[in-house]
Amino acid sequence: MTTVYDSVESCVDFALERVGKRIVLGAPLGLGKPTQLINAFFQRASADPSIELHIYTALSLEIPSPGEDVQARLAKPILERLFGNVEELDYMRALRANNMPSNISVSEFYFKAGSMKSTPSAQRNYISSNYTHIGRDMLAKGINVLAQLVAVRDSDEGLEISLSCNPDVGPEIIEALQRTQPYPYVVIGQANSELPFMEGDALTEVGEFDALVRDASVDSRLFAVPNVAVPLQDYATALHASSLVVDGGTLQIGIGSLGDAVAHALILRQHHNVDYRNLLDAITSVQPADDSLIDKGRSFKKGLYVSTEMFVNGMMHLVEQGIVKRRVYDNLAIQEGLNRGDITEHIDAQLIDYALQNGAIPRHIESGEIAQLQTIGLLPEDCYLDDGTLNIAGVSCPNDTHSPTTREAIVNAVAGTELQGGRILHGGFFLGPRDFYQKLSNLDAETAAQVCMTGVRRTNQLLLDPPLYSAQRQHARFINTGMMVTLTGAVASDALENGTVISGVGGQYNFVAMAHDLPGARSVLCIRATRGEGKTLKSNIVPSYGHITIPKHLRDVVVTEYGVADLRGQSDSEIIKRLVMIADSRFQQELMEVAKSTGKLEPEWKLPAAAKHNTPEQLEKALGKSMGGPLLPQFPFGTDLTDNEVALAASLREVKALTEEPREFVYTMLRALLHRADEHKAQPYLERLGLEHPHSSKEFLIQQLLLLELEEKGYLKAS
Numbered sequence: 001m002t003t004v005y006d007s008v009e010s011c012v013d014f015a016l017e018r019v020g021k022r023i024v025l026g027a028p029l030g031l032g033k034p035t036q037l038i039n040a041f042f043q044r045a046s047a048d049p050s051i052e053l054h055i056y057t058a059l060s061l062e063i064p065s066p067g068e069d070v071q072a073r074l075a076k077p078i079l080e081r082l083f084g085n086v087e088e089l090d091y092m093r094a095l096r097a098n099n100m101p102s103n104i105s106v107s108e109f110y111f112k113a114g115s116m117k118s119t120p121s122a123q124r125n126y127i128s129s130n131y132t133h134i135g136r137d138m139l140a141k142g143i144n145v146l147a148q149l150v151a152v153r154d155s156d157e158g159l160e161i162s163l164s165c166n167p168d169v170g171p172e173i174i175e176a177l178q179r180t181q182p183y184p185y186v187v188i189g190q191a192n193s194e195l196p197f198m199e200g201d202a203l204t205e206v207g208e209f210d211a212l213v214r215d216a217s218v219d220s221r222l223f224a225v226p227n228v229a230v231p232l233q234d235y236a237t238a239l240h241a242s243s244l245v246v247d248g249g250t251l252q253i254g255i256g257s258l259g260d261a262v263a264h265a266l267i268l269r270q271h272h273n274v275d276y277r278n279l280l281d282a283i284t285s286v287q288p289a290d291d292s293l294i295d296k297g298r299s300f301k302k303g304l305y306v307s308t309e310m311f312v313n314g315m316m317h318l319v320e321q322g323i324v325k326r327r328v329y330d331n332l333a334i335q336e337g338l339n340r341g342d343i344t345e346h347i348d349a350q351l352i353d354y355a356l357q358n359g360a361i362p363r364h365i366e367s368g369e370i371a372q373l374q375t376i377g378l379l380p381e382d383c384y385l386d387d388g389t390l391n392i393a394g395v396s397c398p399n400d401t402h403s404p405t406t407r408e409a410i411v412n413a414v415a416g417t418e419l420q421g422g423r424i425l426h427g428g429f430f431l432g433p434r435d436f437y438q439k440l441s442n443l444d445a446e447t448a449a450q451v452c453m454t455g456v457r458r459t460n461q462l463l464l465d466p467p468l469y470s471a472q473r474q475h476a477r478f479i480n481t482g483m484m485v486t487l488t489g490a491v492a493s494d495a496l497e498n499g500t501v502i503s504g505v506g507g508q509y510n511f512v513a514m515a516h517d518l519p520g521a522r523s524v525l526c527i528r529a530t531r532g533e534g535k536t537l538k539s540n541i542v543p544s545y546g547h548i549t550i551p552k553h554l555r556d557v558v559v560t561e562y563g564v565a566d567l568r569g570q571s572d573s574e575i576i577k578r579l580v581m582i583a584d585s586r587f588q589q590e591l592m593e594v595a596k597s598t599g600k601l602e603p604e605w606k607l608p609a610a611a612k613h614n615t616p617e618q619l620e621k622a623l624g625k626s627m628g629g630p631l632l633p634q635f636p637f638g639t640d641l642t643d644n645e646v647a648l649a650a651s652l653r654e655v656k657a658l659t660e661e662p663r664e665f666v667y668t669m670l671r672a673l674l675h676r677a678d679e680h681k682a683q684p685y686l687e688r689l690g691l692e693h694p695h696s697s698k699e700f701l702i703q704q705l706l707l708l709e710l711e712e713k714g715y716l717k718a719s
Contacts, residue, residue, distance in 0.1 A: 032166030263314025327422025
């Protein structure tokens with residue numbers, strides 16, 4: 001029985017009574033954290049040192065810092081508008097302030113990228129684990145309180161609960177605890193009215209929750225991640241990566257500007273194919289050695305199926321644009337028949353005969369198999385077993401599907417319909433902007449039935465059913481990001497050489513390994529060619545690195561803004577050549593010299609002429625005119641910022657970047673002082689930042705630089 005409470009404090013009392021004062025609390029990654037409930041446990045332990053509280057989770061969401069000075073003047077109103085009434089996690093405040101009570105500890109499996117670089121306690125307590133192993137590792141820690149944000153609804157059958165955004169790990173943990181009963185434990189849900197009610201595998205039995213909080217006072221606004229601007233180099237990388245996606249295949253992409261850029265590039269490929277090809281041709285100077293890797297930029301007729309750890313906003317747009325539409329079925333024979341083209345999704349006598357011949361419909365149907373066959377549409381709803389006789393839509397037949405009578409009854413009952421239960425997307429968790437959540441809540445019944453939130457046991461690996469998942473995930477392209485790649489193809493994605501954790505392994509290793517296990521699949525790791533500006537500029541293609549996430553024996557496809565390097569099955573020398581050809585040209589000679597000095601690259605090898613112009617200037621020449629326009633918009637999926645805020649944010653970024661290069665700063669400052677912008681048109685921008693009347697020499701310099709940037713970016717043009 002699930003006990004419904006009207007306060008989080010009552011749930012804490014219940015948990016302490018059930019499990020005692022040693023609380024090992026597990027909470028989902030990202031959006032699925034019940035913030036108020038976790039805060040209630042934190043506050044109770046803070047007030048009572050006899051309580052020992054260990055929190056295990058991942059990706060703890062925080063409201064961004066407003067920055068300093070002028071940046072803060074821009075950011076504070078935006079943050080208030082976007083995050084007002086969003087509850088924050090008390091343990092994150094304590095971590096940031098370095099005042100965590102001694103009886104409380106927090107361990108995370110994954111950080112928001114770069115957020116914990118300077119937080120020693122978070123670095124010390126970080127646990128490195130593949131996403132598919134997190135359930136196992138939480139159980140090993142003795143998790144005895146599992147807490148999750150849930151969606152609920154009242155129906156004629158009673159209360160219904162959906163794990164909504166996070167059925168990724170929780171069900172696996174609950175199953176293990178129910179099976180082994182190792183110690184007292186509780187499962188607690190906190191209802192949120194904004195959380196989309198997802199069905200499919202996200203639906204859970206009410207009785208699996210010991211307690212449920214339904215309290216209007218804690219029913220706060222969901223944490224939404226605003227869309228970010230897509231820079232030119234990410235669009236270039238995305239154009240290259242999108243050309244590798246195969247029609248009729250499988251897709252996985254991640255969150256952030258690159259994920260948005262890949263999704264937008266696929267939309268261009270589908271609906272503006274000539275423009276897409278022209279943009280791709282403009283940035284492609286070096287073709288991959290094996291051009292069969294490239295799908296020639298064709299539009300999508302069969303469409304794509306998504307199997308992803310994270311269901312991101314860009315994927316929702318791909319669904320809306322008719323690109324993600326390939327349905328897969330949890331029946332191996334049917335899926336293989338569809339893959340080969342032996343059958344279509346239209347049910348006719350041919351499909352029924354195929355199903356009979358290949359075991360999709362067993363010769364003798366057991367009572368427990370009827371529901372499965374009805375779910376996929378191979379038997380009508382009006383079908384049941386009666387004392388060994390199969391009744392099909394009112395026709396009594398032998399329970400032998402090889403009987404002509406039984407076959408005919410099945411054909412007559414279901415012919416002319418379509419296969420049922422197909423899925424266009426399986427996802428482990430979702431996180432994104434507010435309009436993404438609204439779209440999920442408003443999905444029409446047909447689309448909702450085709451979107452299945454499920455466990456990462458399914459999305460991130462093949463182990464649960466290798467034949468079926470392999471058949472479903474044909475021509476898979478798993479597109480993720482890395483920080484650095486070595487000249488022999490090893491990739492660092494989660495941490496620095498000195499051990500500082502930037503993010504976490506998450507599911508990346510799983511998807512890379514799966515790409516090597518799946519026939520026809522490829523792992524595509526996108527890496528920006530450089531990092532930093534001015535004197536801090538460095539190559540992200542490096543001779544070697546002291547930490548790796550993906551070992552070189554799993555090297556596959558690496559993409560930078562300058563092209564595609566197919567590394568699979570190549571010699572070390574060939575891999576070095578291919579990576580140097582997609583490196584920034586300012587570092588190519590240095591990389592070649594290091595490789596030659598170690599004997600990994602032939603002394604006589606010379607860089608092809610076509611690869612000698614990998615520079616930001618060349619990219620700007622190729623794509624610059626399209627940036628900010630309909631082909632390559634700054635925010636491909638919209639933004640919560642006003643036009644003025646977009647202009648100010650972009651201009652302030654440029655002003656800040658100037659400080660990284662003193663010589664450029666002095667030159668630009670002189671231009672700004674000599675330049676006379678239209679201050680009348682600039683007045684709304686200056687007022688927004690309180691710079692209409694500078695109060696210091698620093699504010700005056702910022703004002704002048706800002707006026708120059710606004711005018712040169714075209715924001716002060718006459719409307």
